[in-house]
Amino acid sequence: MAQPLRTKDLRKTPRQERSRAMVERIIAAGQTVLLRDGYEKASTNRVADEADISPGSLYQYFPDKEAILAAVIDRYAAEFSTQLTAVLADRLDEPGPSLVRASFEGLLDVLNENIEFLRLVVEVLPRSQSGSWAGALEQRISDLVTAYLSINKAQTSITDPATSAWILVRMVEHLSVQYVLEQPAIPREKFIDEMVDLTIAYLGPTT
Amino acid sequence: MAQPLRTKDLRKTPRQERSRAMVERIIAAGQTVLLRDGYEKASTNRVADEADISPGSLYQYFPDKEAILAAVIDRYAAEFSTQLTAVLADRLDEPGPSLVRASFEGLLDVLNENIEFLRLVVEVLPRSQSGSWAGALEQRISDLVTAYLSINKAQTSITDPATSAWILVRMVEHLSVQYVLEQPAIPREKFIDEMVDLTIAYLGPTT
DNA sequence: GTGTGACGCGAGCATTTACTCGCATACAAT
DNA sequence: ATTGTATGCGAGTAAATGCTCGCGTCACAC
Numbered sequence: 001m002a003q004p005l006r007t008k009d010l011r012k013t014p015r016q017e018r019s020r021a022m023v024e025r026i027i028a029a030g031q032t033v034l035l036r037d038g039y040e041k042a043s044t045n046r047v048a049d050e051a052d053i054s055p056g057s058l059y060q061y062f063p064d065k066e067a068i069l070a071a072v073i074d075r076y077a078a079e080f081s082t083q084l085t086a087v088l089a090d091r092l093d094e095p096g097p098s099l100v101r102a103s104f105e106g107l108l109d110v111l112n113e114n115i116e117f118l119r120l121v122v123e124v125l126p127r128s129q130s131g132s133w134a135g136a137l138e139q140r141i142s143d144l145v146t147a148y149l150s151i152n153k154a155q156t157s158i159t160d161p162a163t164s165a166w167i168l169v170r171m172v173e174h175l176s177v178q179y180v181l182e183q184p185a186i187p188r189e190k191f192i193d194e195m196v197d198l199t200i201a202y203l204g205p206t207t
Numbered sequence: 208m209a210q211p212l213r214t215k216d217l218r219k220t221p222r223q224e225r226s227r228a229m230v231e232r233i234i235a236a237g238q239t240v241l242l243r244d245g246y247e248k249a250s251t252n253r254v255a256d257e258a259d260i261s262p263g264s265l266y267q268y269f270p271d272k273e274a275i276l277a278a279v280i281d282r283y284a285a286e287f288s289t290q291l292t293a294v295l296a297d298r299l300d301e302p303g304p305s306l307v308r309a310s311f312e313g314l315l316d317v318l319n320e321n322i323e324f325l326r327l328v329v330e331v332l333p334r335s336q337s338g339s340w341a342g343a344l345e346q347r348i349s350d351l352v353t354a355y356l357s358i359n360k361a362q363t364s365i366t367d368p369a370t371s372a373w374i375l376v377r378m379v380e381h382l383s384v385q386y387v388l389e390q391p392a393i394p395r396e397k398f399i400d401e402m403v404d405l406t407i408a409y410l411g412p413t414t
Numbered sequence: 415g416t417g418t419g420a421c422g423c424g425a426g427c428a429t430t431t432a433c434t435c436g437c438a439t440a441c442a443a444t
Numbered sequence: 445a446t447t448g449t450a451t452g453c454g455a456g457t458a459a460a461t462g463c464t465c466g467c468g469t470c471a472c473a474c
Contacts (some may be wrong), residue, residue: 016420016421016472018420018421018471019420019422022422038333039333040247040333043462044461044463045460045461045462054422054423054424055423055462055463056422056423056425056464057421057422057423057424059462059463060420060421060422064462065462123333123334123335123338124334124335125333126245126246126330126331127330128245160397163393163398163401164401166391166393167405170382171378171382174377174381174382175374175378175381186370186373190370194370194371198374198378198405198408201405201411202404202405202409219450222450222451223441223451225441225450225452226450226452229451250430250431251432251433252430252431260452261452261453261454262433262453262454263434263435263453263454263455264453265432265433266432266433266434267451267452271432271433272431272432272433
């Protein structure tokens, strides 16, 4: 289900059921157009066409074009963020190295499930559009990892948890995204093994 | 100095000195506009304005808008590629771990020198524009590293040089780019140490 | 049932876009 | 000087864009 839209993004709040369906159709159409035609070709008229509504109706609820596309990305991103958080939380009770492996498995699963969204964000949109929320998510996870490393610092060879977290998060994120998007000739299990090796080796001796 | 433009990109070959200067001004203006106004606002009229020439003059040598911006990126990318190749070649005679460190130092230097170009490619352009040559460069370096790993395989713990190269190249590239662009609160030397640690630890025991 | 406001429509506006074309000028060879 | 051509100009075009506005319609409270 859709995350509640920030009312700031809406021109007026839809009251009747009909109009809420309208907003829904607009966002869905925006998604379709964005995926099918790319960012540059995603015009308001095209979105209206795709949604089988009038151009004017777009502006009943959205202040401008950017708000429509932002709503699409927001909704997508919220779902992604939710999935990722859930998957990671699920694995949190695993101990030590198997936590690492389980997390990577989960991350790859979530990325694979949202591959069209990934491609949209990474390849189609200019970074400035998606950068804000992506950066925020990165930060949240960085903080989490920093905390974890701080607690288990004694069992590792690292000195600065924040630095190590920064590096680990970017590394794993980017490698995984590239792996999913590029589909290189590396089996999934092999790839995970490599990332686990990389992480364990970097963190140093564990029990 | 400018790399020679692929004649395919030009509508006709400029013969007189005057016209060669014209092409130069167009590309320079394109660069300015792209950096100052972003990709979406980079219109032909704006480029013409910035270059203090007529819109019509653009189309004397460039078939369309895309070709102009492509020329800007190409020229930028060529210089970047040249610098990087030179810096890495310079370090190639260093032995073992100090080769790794020296390469990273060189990479960071080159990235820092071309930081505006970096920001342009990573944050402003949609990936599809820059993806082709960036992918090619990645591939070239991947091949190089694969060869190196194959030769020195005995001294490492890796099993598949191609896979390890794929991971190493993406990892180092992305971490470095992010470091330069994001300017996190990590001292340069510390950051390099971390990347070296990562690499050495990943490759396993060395002599 | 009826009135009132929420809703949706779609023609159309003003602006911007990429690009052209006829014409003037600068240049090089004779 | 004359001529042929390479060069540059800039008004202009057709298309597309984001967005508005007046009007008809529909649902819901009473």
